[in-house]
Amino acid sequence: MFIEKVSGEDQIEIIVDLAHEIWNEHFIAIIGKAQVDYMLERFQSKKAIVEQIGNGFLYYLIKSNDDYIGYMAVLPKENKLFLSKLYIASAERGKGYGRExxxxxxxxxxxxxxxxxxxxxxxxxxxxxxxxKKLGFETQGSIVQNIGNGFEMDDYKMQKNV
Ligand SMILES: CC(C)(COP(=O)(O)OP(=O)(O)OC[C@H]1O[C@@H](n2cnc3c(N)ncnc32)[C@H](O)[C@@H]1OP(=O)(O)O)[C@@H](O)C(=O)NCCC(=O)NCCS
Incomplete structure (x- = not known):
């Protein structure tokens, strides 16, 4: 597995494609199609990703055997590294890439x-x-965030000491 730091437009376009594939496959059952469409446009369009990188987010592509199989994004903030995104294509899950x-x-x-x-x-x-949990993260309460258009994210907060 290789991890590529994202800086160029071509790489961002690969992330936009992976986001469409993975979010539609995984999150419709959890939050519904309307919210998936809204969140993809709001947070994972090319424009949104360029803005996030400008605001300090670090994006990485995950590659295996010359194929891009996933991506992640983090934001260093105060004394923490906030893990904003971690997605592996469904056919590649359970093979240890998430742990790596x-x-x-x-x-x-x-x-x-x-x-x-x-x-x-x-x-x-x-x-x-x-x-x-298997990788050592512990739940630290929950958070509901209003993301506009009548949608909210109803999440657990988790963290791991490194
Ligand atoms: C979450 C995700 C990134 C994990 O990646 P992955 O490559 O499948 O994870 P791994 O194969 O490296 O598994 C990591 C560990 O978790 C364990 N694990 C994975 N799924 C598990 C489950 N349902 N129950 C218990 N343990 C589980 C694995 O056994 C492995 O432990 P081990 O190394 O001790 O055997 C991936 O499944 C994914 O993209 N899911 C959909 C999108 C998503 O929900 N992303 C996160 C948004 S916050």
Whole structure:
């Protein structure tokens, strides 16, 4: 597995495509199609990703055997590395890529002198919550965020000390 830091337009376009594929496959059952469409446009369009990178988000593409199979995004914030996105294409799940991605982020946090990786995860995203627990994350309460157009994100907050 290779991890590529994202800076160019071509890479961002690959992320937009992966986001469409993975969000439509995984999140319609959890939040519905209307919210998936809205969130893709609001948070994972090319324009939105360029803006996020301009605001300090670090995006990474995950590659295996010359194929892009997933991506992640983090934001260093105060003493924490906030894990904003981690998505692996469905055919590639359960092969250890998620664990390798978290290992990479732990090293990144360490290099930046950050002691905690934090994240939010939808309360109904059960398999992913189990995965985070398996990798040492603990639940730290919950958070509801209004994201506009009548939609909200109803998440658990989780974190891991690194
Ligand atoms: C969550 C996700 C990134 C994990 O990636 P992955 O490549 O499938 O994860 P791995 O194969 O590396 O598994 C990591 C560990 O979690 C465990 N695990 C995975 N799913 C699990 C489950 N449902 N229950 C218990 N443990 C689980 C694995 O056994 C593995 O532990 P091990 O290394 O000790 O065997 C991936 O499944 C995904 O993209 N899911 C859909 C999108 C999503 O929900 N993203 C996160 C949004 S917050």
């Amino acid at each position: 991605a978290i290992d990479f982020l732990e090293k990144l946090a360490f290099e930046k002198g950050l002691k905690i990786i934090s994240l939010t995860v939808n309360k109904n995203n059960s398999a992913t919550i189990e995965m985070y």
